[in-house]
Amino acid sequence: MSNRVVNILVPIISIILGLIVGAIIMYASGYDPIAGYQALWQGIFGDMYSIGNTLRQITPYILAGLAVAFAFRTGLFNIGVEGQLIVGWFAAVWVGYTFELPAIIHLPLALLAAAVAGGFWAFIAGFLKAKLQVHEVIVTIMLNYTALYAVNGLIKYVSDGGYKTPTIHETASLRSDFLKDLTDFSTFHYGLIVALLMAFVMWFLLEKTTRGYELKAVGFNQHAAEYAGMSVKKNIILAMTISGMFAGLAGAMEGLGTFGKMSMMNAFTGVGFDGIAVALLGANTPLGVLFGASLFGSLKYGALNMPNAAGVPEEIVSIIIAVIVLFVASGYVIRLGLQKLAKKKEAK
């Protein structure tokens, strides 16, 4: 079996196996798996409205996945995408409602603000790692909480004791009447284009530029990078900052697209943490992240239809999503199985 066939077969088999196990769980708990999966399918592709919302759900997952994947590729573990996303969200919304500018300036400025805020939040972790060898996992976890509560405080401050920010001006919004009409009043917005563009940016940066070459070299082997005359510290800080910028943009998707404002939160959005799974599903490549985010986003959104249409409780739905992701993530086992099978055939 050629490598290429295996590479395509593995995720497909993984998803099928995940669905089968999910069906068994539904059946064992006394629900109809066929109705359940029909509801899931309808929830994802049922009509233009569902498709629009599914795509909208995928968008922040792409950016969060890129953030984690970029860090992994440069030898860092950015577990703080959640926090960077939150500060990015707030920064985008703040620019969005504070200034009055033409859309052609306002929207890019709001996106930039999100990227800068997320980048700065990650820069703190990168700086501490480079200068004081503090492990980035610890710092980024802590910065997640800092971001959550700091932003809640800011929301309270800017809204004079309220619980949500003012709504952004039209000129900073990613939404459009055209998309709204096209998708039957879903919340689908132009953010998807930003996300796809960023996937390209990540690919270009890592695969085509000298900077990407350096970032990867430092990520793989700091000693060899130093021997070759690269600045290890500078590259660590830069890698972390770029990762944070992707995360900040993920926040902008929520702020400028889906919600148009920001409300105080009791808990994390979860998008940042799911970004870790998305990156791993996508083997840390930009194209892989697009697929990973599509799978994740579709399941997350489509599954919302399962309690209503098939009576499958939300808890079971969460388990099924987890099982599917687990199978895809453990593609290695399936790969091994396929190889053994191929070998047996050869032996015969």
Next chain:
Amino acid sequence: MEYVIEMLGIRKEFGGFVANDNITLQLEKGEIHALLGENGAGKSTLMNVLFGLYQPEQGEIRVKGKKVNITNPNIANNLGIGMVHQHFMLVENFTVTENIILGAEPTTMGYIKKKKAAEEIAALSKKYGLDVDPHAKIEDITVGMQQRVEILKTLYRGAEILIFDEPTASLTPQEITELIQIMKRLIAEGKSIILITHKLKEIMEVSDRVTVIRKGKGIGTVVTAETSPPQLAELMVGRQVEFTTVKTEATPGDVILQVQNIVVEDYRKVDKVKGLDLQVRSGEIVGIAGIDGNGQSELIEAITGLRKVKAGSISINGKEITNLKPRKITESSVGHIPQDRHKHGLVLDFSIGHNIVLQTYYQQPNSKNGIMNYKAVSKKANQIIEEFDVRTGDGEHTPARALSGGNQQKAIIGREIDRDPDLLIAALPTRGLDVGAIEFIHSRLIEQRDKGKAVLLISFELDEVMNVSDRIAVIYDGKIVDELDPKQTNEQELGLLMAGHSKKGAQA
């Protein structure tokens, strides 16, 4: 004849690449059987098959005449096969006893019987003349002693057959002599030994028979007493090999490297280089002879900018480079073949092509305005792969990790020489390589010299220093203690100087 181990017609493939092809190795009881082959010839693969780490596609293994199926290292252990690894598998801050019993701890009710184990180990150590203190901590004992701990580890587990993987690679000449005695004692006590090596001198000295493999194929087994080093080298490489390095008289020119009275600390902030002076001129090879740990690493790192110089000055072509950034020093026409090719020399996860431009990726034609030109990189990589005979599975796209040590080294040397630096620093350039590769590397170093470049060679191998250098500087305790003409000295004199005896002291 009774064989304790027979590996018959072993074949092992890795996805189309045949690492072992129909190799047969038969180990007699009580013999030292050398396994000889170039880097990447498949020696380690064969031993990993015997040790249960790989499963062969074809062939069978017999232990004492009985066919066995070794599917994991535990089975190998139970069959009495023990491996003394090249890179020691020891916990630094554990004692000798703790390391030896690790994984096979004798316990009563969950309590480790350390005292009894220590007594057993002391007894074993005495029986085989290993002279190991069971209570010493690993970090406090020498490399040679650590290796004996590895040997004890296999004996403690009841090994009858010991596999030594390149055992002399990191030992001093004295330690090698001692190791050979230990191996002979093991044989006298009824053990059998497989010795993986490519050092012909050791094979001639210690082994009874030699099995040669070349490019994965079993070439055959010869009786050591009936062969000679040139014949073995030819069997291994497949062509005749020059043993003495051919070179003309050196014609030293201007001073290229000038090191004046430098002091360098190691990572613990202890002075390791203590006021060292050194000059290397164009058109000469200066060899630094010394025992590991006398400041060689710190000296090289100071010259190349990887370590701060505390005092003194270094200049290249008359230009001061003390404490400049590594890139500035590289750009001052310094090439560096690093001591540890995995740590400093290569990004193992990069392809070999990407590794070729590790110092030049930001320059034209490899890139322009921050955009990589991978076509140019690929051209350069293929040129070096061809010119330096780097054997890769998949050309420039092969991950550096997948290359054998010798080919990794050839790639690094190709990269450094291709930049044509005025000063080439070669630190242990032939460590762990076979005669064919060594011959090649030596001739390239001499070629650089003949082109009027300065070469600084650091080596722990006296043969290498004496054969290749035009001038030998002996380093001891962070200083150059003497400079000698290789034609007018001998191993004994060098050995004494390296051990800290002054010339006069030696004569007295």
